[in-house]
Amino acid sequence: MAQKPSIPKGTRDFGPQEMAERNYIFDTVREVFRTYGYSQIETPSMENLSTLLGKYGDEGDKLLFRILNSGDAFADVDMSRPLASQVCEKGLRYDLTVPFARFVVQHQNEISFPFKRFQIQPVWRADRPQKGRYREFYQCDVDAIGSRSQLCELELIQIIDKVFEKLGVGVLVKINNRKVLTGLAEICGFPDKVIDITVAIDKLDKIGLDAVKAEMIEKGLSAEAVAILEPVLTLSGSNAEKLARMRSIMGSSETGLKGLDELEELFGFISSAGIRTECEIDLSLARGLNYYTGAIFEVKAKDWEIGSICGGGRYDNLTGIFGLPDMSGVGVSFGADRIFDVLKGLGKFPDDLCGSAKVLFANMGAKETEYVLPVAAALRSSGVSVEVYPDSSKLKKQFDYAERKGIQFISINGDDEMSKGIVNLKNLKTGEQESFAISDVNQIVDALS
């Protein structure tokens, strides 16, 4: 009858091995977040569409998964009006940022500000599925909201530093500041061309200085404007040198100077705090420009070719859309899927993450099983992971099971062992075999560790 079952395109099952590897990433970030005093929260998978719509642009609105109203959704529809908006009031969350803003506003009286939270939950986007892009994927966000201090930016960089140290991945943190970009656009006389200027700068590596300048002209900048910008197009040297060069041309933009002050303060903190990871100013960083108001971050893996694996920035008015203005915050999001790919690619996952049992008691029949049940229970009470094979199948099958699951020891006990009151342990890696008094649980625990 049944056809082979399948899952919706763009979604995934995670089996034991991949699940263990993903948990390793989540456990690592969670542990680091906690060391810095961030608390975990969760929000519902579904939000009211009124919370979600208009927050991600027209394109984002189209990518929302909408949930049909329960009951008879079509009972009272007016066929002359668009149906979707009449039969759906809820949608699946598209990111963790908007629900976080909604959470902060809704619970503002219960929250101690500055509020330092992290959130690790799936999000859904009706994007066209393709390699590395899914319709359901986890985001892993950490934010501090309710303070304008650059120490919050520092803390996120410390967290990034520590997370990738623990994961064994060399990374580069690129840092920019929205105010500096605004300042550049101002000083060259084209304050409304921030995005065009940034997009052009971003191509410098690929197309070279002349082509970048040509692109700026094409986008409507004057030759004089491009000449003013030229010194920052070819920024090089240390972060201090870059800052000095920018300061020399930023004189007339208050916003730009404020951005440079912020960058300078942040790099001062970075140096005081002893960050291991290389941090560099990158003016071409334009991530989420219509959203961020201060620092912008992006993290690249050094030894693996992939897009940014973590990124974020400071926003001054995220909660304003829900009626709570002037609540500045800063956050970054760790990209679990890309970090997974980097760890896989570099072979950085620890062995034996899957947490297989340490020992399998083979099943030699009912009596023999009753004989080993108490020692299996005692071992588990000592924290050892133990399996008892449920069926008295052929030993070959039981050995295969142990091998496929990566179980290191097998214990086979029959009449002989029962009469002597012992249990055997065979190390499947070395082939060595030892016997122990069944009552001597401590010694068995030692042998297994």
Add this chain to the structure above:
Amino acid sequence: MAQKPSIPKGTRDFGPQEMAERNYIFDTVREVFRTYGYSQIETPSMENLSTLLGKYGDEGDKLLFRILNSGDAFADVDMSRPLASQVCEKGLRYDLTVPFARFVVQHQNEISFPFKRFQIQPVWRADRPQKGRYREFYQCDVDAIGSRSQLCELELIQIIDKVFEKLGVGVLVKINNRKVLTGLAEICGFPDKVIDITVAIDKLDKIGLDAVKAEMIEKGLSAEAVAILEPVLTLSGSNAEKLARMRSIMGSSETGLKGLDELEELFGFISSAGIRTECEIDLSLARGLNYYTGAIFEVKAKDWEIGSICGGGRYDNLTGIFGLPDMSGVGVSFGADRIFDVLKGLGKFPDDLCGSAKVLFANMGAKETEYVLPVAAALRSSGVSVEVYPDSSKLKKQFDYAERKGIQFISINGDDEMSKGIVNLKNLKTGEQESFAISDVNQIVDALS
């Protein structure tokens, strides 16, 4: 502009404290599952409606949350046919059981059987929200599939025993067997009245023997049939006595005798394995009758009035609906919300789950902060959770922050400490204050632990 934001009815936000308490439950069960060699998997939140429909009865079909097709869902609808089925192909999962069955069938060639998996994920039901019933809630399922051995049932009881021991909750495990119920219906001559008989038996405590007998007659059983059943209606004594009484009347039902054999074997294993928790045969247990084929379990908290907090049973043909017949399995589901209520009600959550930072470095200004950043970083590297207050606010505000977040130590360092090269630690519980050389991180770690 904005109205106060809200979330869909029947859904919840989990703030830091509740989140920490929920994680405590999940971490506890996860740890126990691992000790028994169960592996975690995850399946997508959305499944094809063809996977979900018809698996939960007509009522269940109505409670599925359906997801509107992406793109223009209404572009090609035929207005003369029901719209819902034309515009929705996906739904949110209703439980973890059907997706698990789908997973096993879809991945059968990658799986080592017997397959022991657990799964902790939210499920969604468009039920009318009410106290204790939500439209989004977590399920926490553990199953072993691919073996008919009663050792699998034993293992689940061991897991239940260990989970509630760790959580500090006294429980009673009620055990029944579907085959015994089938047998009783057979021996009294009404094989199609299994559910009516079980529902009636279930009311014994509340309405008494005579009323139960009357209900059976009302449901169509003969007086002779009720007379045959009477000895099992008033079952009492030990599990062995109950088994003996049932065996005395079950002679003519092969299925019933098989059920009694299974119960007897299981109680033999329970006694061999040294289960701490009381386990009792309860014939009135009827949970999911059209689904289970062998053992049925239900767990009740002893000292808190609430429905069952964990339950499950053996199914012989769960994967048959997806084309893989004869794959017997057994599983239980832990009810996270009810277990949460029990732990709250009995005051069994450990203190300080929220994992507040251990120490807050007060912010006395830019210089002072740069002075403490390295020691804060060093403490974190030693595993201590540390916050540095981001703003140089009034000390009163910083003390309030520490208090609200339950941070035990505050460290206030100004010119005096900087000139001496020391840091202060004030214990907010005892009021005691001590000073340490800023370079002596080990001693500071000791003082904080």
